Amino acid sequence: MAYSDKVVDHFNNPRNMGSFKKDEEGVGTGMVGAPECGDVMKLQIKVQNDTIVDAKFKTFGCGSAIASSSLATEWLKGKTIEEAQKIKNTDIVQELNLPPVKIHCSVLAEDAIKAALTDYQQKADTQPIDTK
Amino acid sequence: MKLPIFLDNHSTTPMDPRVLEAMLPYFVEKFGNAASRNHAFGWAAEEGVEQARKQIAKLIKADSKEIVFTSGATESDNLALKGSLEMYKEKGTHIITATTEHRAVLDTAKSLEAKGLATVTYLPVDKFGMVNPQDVQNAITDKTILISVMLANNEIGTINPIQEIGKIAKARGVLFHCDATQGVGKIPVDVQVMGIDLMSFSAHKLYGPKGIGALYVRKRNPRVRIAAQMDGGGHERGMRSGTLPVPLIVGFGKACEICEQEMTVETARLTKMRDRLQTDIMTALEESYLNGHPANRLPGNLNISFAYVEGESLLMGMKDIALSSGSACTSATLEPSYVLRALGVGTELAHSSIRFGLGRFNTDDEIDYTIKKVIEVVTKLREMSPLYEMAKEGVDLKSVQWAAH
Numbered sequence: 001m002a003y004s005d006k007v008v009d010h011f012n013n014p015r016n017m018g019s020f021k022k023d024e025e026g027v028g029t030g031m032v033g034a035p036e037c038g039d040v041m042k043l044q045i046k047v048q049n050d051t052i053v054d055a056k057f058k059t060f061g062c063g064s065a066i067a068s069s070s071l072a073t074e075w076l077k078g079k080t081i082e083e084a085q086k087i088k089n090t091d092i093v094q095e096l097n098l099p100p101v102k103i104h105c106s107v108l109a110e111d112a113i114k115a116a117l118t119d120y121q122q123k124a125d126t127q128p129i130d131t132k
Numbered sequence: 133m134k135l136p137i138f139l140d141n142h143s144t145t146p147m148d149p150r151v152l153e154a155m156l157p158y159f160v161e162k163f164g165n166a167a168s169r170n171h172a173f174g175w176a177a178e179e180g181v182e183q184a185r186k187q188i189a190k191l192i193k194a195d196s197k198e199i200v201f202t203s204g205a206t207e208s209d210n211l212a213l214k215g216s217l218e219m220y221k222e223k224g225t226h227i228i229t230a231t232t233e234h235r236a237v238l239d240t241a242k243s244l245e246a247k248g249l250a251t252v253t254y255l256p257v258d259k260f261g262m263v264n265p266q267d268v269q270n271a272i273t274d275k276t277i278l279i280s281v282m283l284a285n286n287e288i289g290t291i292n293p294i295q296e297i298g299k300i301a302k303a304r305g306v307l308f309h310c311d312a313t314q315g316v317g318k319i320p321v322d323v324q325v326m327g328i329d330l331m332s333f334s335a336h337k338l339y340g341p342k343g344i345g346a347l348y349v350r351k352r353n354p355r356v357r358i359a360a361q362m363d364g365g366g367h368e369r370g371m372r373s374g375t376l377p378v379p380l381i382v383g384f385g386k387a388c389e390i391c392e393q394e395m396t397v398e399t400a401r402l403t404k405m406r407d408r409l410q411t412d413i414m415t416a417l418e419e420s421y422l423n424g425h426p427a428n429r430l431p432g433n434l435n436i437s438f439a440y441v442e443g444e445s446l447l448m449g450m451k452d453i454a455l456s457s458g459s460a461c462t463s464a465t466l467e468p469s470y471v472l473r474a475l476g477v478g479t480e481l482a483h484s485s486i487r488f489g490l491g492r493f494n495t496d497d498e499i500d501y502t503i504k505k506v507i508e509v510v511t512k513l514r515e516m517s518p519l520y521e522m523a524k525e526g527v528d529l530k531s532v533q534w535a536a537h
Contacts, residue, residue: 003448011448017516034534035480035519038442038459038468042518058518062444062459066516111535 003063004097010067015074018056020044028120032111039065039105043112045076045084047120052076052084057112064102068092068109076113081120087113133497135452141432141491142286142314143456147383148339148492154386155341158379166376167367177378184385191388192312192331193322194348200368201376204345205313208332209236209280211347211372212309215358216278216330217250220307224275228306230255230263230292231474233282236332237311241280251275260425261290261475269300278307283315287458287471287487288424289433291319298327307356313337313345317391318430319399323348329356335380339492340387344380347372402431402490405499409488410434412503417510423458423472423485432490437472437481440520441513446486449509453502458485480519480529 003011019042020027026047033040039061046054055073059066071092076084092098092106138146158180166181168174185196202208217225229241231254244250253271257263263281272279279301284291294310301308309330312321316331317338323331334345349371350356364373391398414420419439435458438446443459458469459482467473468482477485488502514520519529 008448011445014516019521031518032535035483035529036478036534038444038480038483040518040534042521058516058521060440060517060519061442063448065442066445115535 006071006096007064007067007098010070010096011063014057014066014070016054016056016070016077017058019058020046020054020056026120028116028118028123030112030115030117030119032115033061033108035060038062039108041065041069041108041112043069043072043109043116045116045120047081047124050080052079052081061105061108062102064096064098065105065108067096068098068105069112071095072109072113081117084113084117133495133501137453137494137498137502139488139490139494139498139502140454140456141489141494142289142337142487143489144336144342145339145491146493147336147341148387148390150390151340151383151386155379155383158382162378164378166378167365177376180378180382181376184381184388187385187389187392188346191321191392192316192333192348193324195351197369198323198348198351200347200349200371201381202345202347202372203343204336205234205311205332205334206236206345208334208345208347209234209309209311210240211358211361212330212332213237213240213244213278213280214361215371216307216309216356217244218359219357220277221249224273224277225250226253226273226275227251227278227280228253228255228268228271228276229280230257230282232257232261232285232287232471233280234286234311234313237280237282255281257290257474259476260428261285261288261423261471262425262428263292263297265293265296265300268297269304272300272304272306276304276306278309280309280311283310283312283321284319284430284433285424285471286314287469288435288475289314289430290425291315291428291430294326294328301329302327314430317388317395318432320395323350329354330358335384335387338387338391341380341383344377344384346384398492399431402494405494405496406432406434406488406490409490409499409503410436413506416503416507420510421477421481423475423477434488434490435485436488437477437485438510439481439484440517440523441484441510443468443483443485445513446484446506446509449513450502450505453505456487456489458487459483 055076057069089106089110162176164173164177166177189196316333331348336342423435443457472482
């Protein structure tokens, strides 16, 4: 099975690979998948004024899983929370030209985005406003 | 040094140019049907076939009349299991095999079970992938007609105690089939000493052509009989009908002859290269684990799991080296290697495994390049791995509640 050029490009030159500190202000972290299933994605967003100003990922998984999460961070940057909610796994499948056996990688990326957004919102809801 | 490098010699081997040379006259010049007994074209073809039979038999210490040509080891496995069951079903229908066998044996056994034709015992293996002869002994009942245990495993290279199993089979009057596809031509095989009654192997794993294999069928002590699964002209003493592919057979013979003559030298060379590959990689990379038996292993085999890194991404990172992984990222079930699972290797480490298969045409330069590349890519992918990051932070990955999907 040959990989699409876009998957190869993301794999060789991953965008936004790395981590934020989980407790940093405005950071939301999503971790999905399981080692036994062969893929784990950690996706983080940094939000300021309802806009995602930065995103990072780390992924244990096949090339398509790495490419899906790399692409997700690219797409997240500059989007508002509301816009980010609308990213669908099918968009990732289309952009990366993923074959049927790799669709679960895109599903995982969508789950990771949702998890990061939820984490951010939960943290924002519980954070006292006047802490400095 | 030319790229890509072929380090997947368990899947197949490149044909030795000397084999091709031996085959060439049998395509256009000596094209006859080996079964044509009445003219020179047939005689020339038959001569080629009979010489090959001798070369093949010599490599495994058999008589040339005991070689039955098939299309490959998969067909040989099918013929051995189905053919002996059909022949001896009055005596019993119980078969003993092991969980780490090749799918050609396992799926044949399962198919016989599903049709209600046989009951099958699948023996476990130890943490090195070895079958315990005592387990074989204990599994035998008065209905057992066949034991099928492989010589060397195709993923981890572990070599089974065939001679001991052969003795047990003989003492209990049970036929012993051995899938020796990965072992023949690589390590010494003696069907007499090993007590083998039926043995499958194929040419393309030992630098011969694809599309030709053999089933060794013992003729004396005891005389083994199997029911043909392919009906027709009654070729191969009635056990496998079909016109013999003479060029392939001639190539098979030549390949066996070369293996027999060069095995000692080749084993020493491959073992040295393999050990260097193993030592250099495992010294440089923490948390890399050897799969299979540390010593009792095929000379060209090396199977390592690299914790925190997924196998398929490793292969992708080393795209100019042809390797194989026990990862299952392409399979619909997401189940990684059943062989590694049978050894008790955790699912996550099974996903992280890479199989290196060294062969006759690999060079020291290629091994140097591979060592460098493996270290580079594993390091890069670990940097990218959230699991590695967590482990470095001291998180016990087993204690984490994963959101399985």
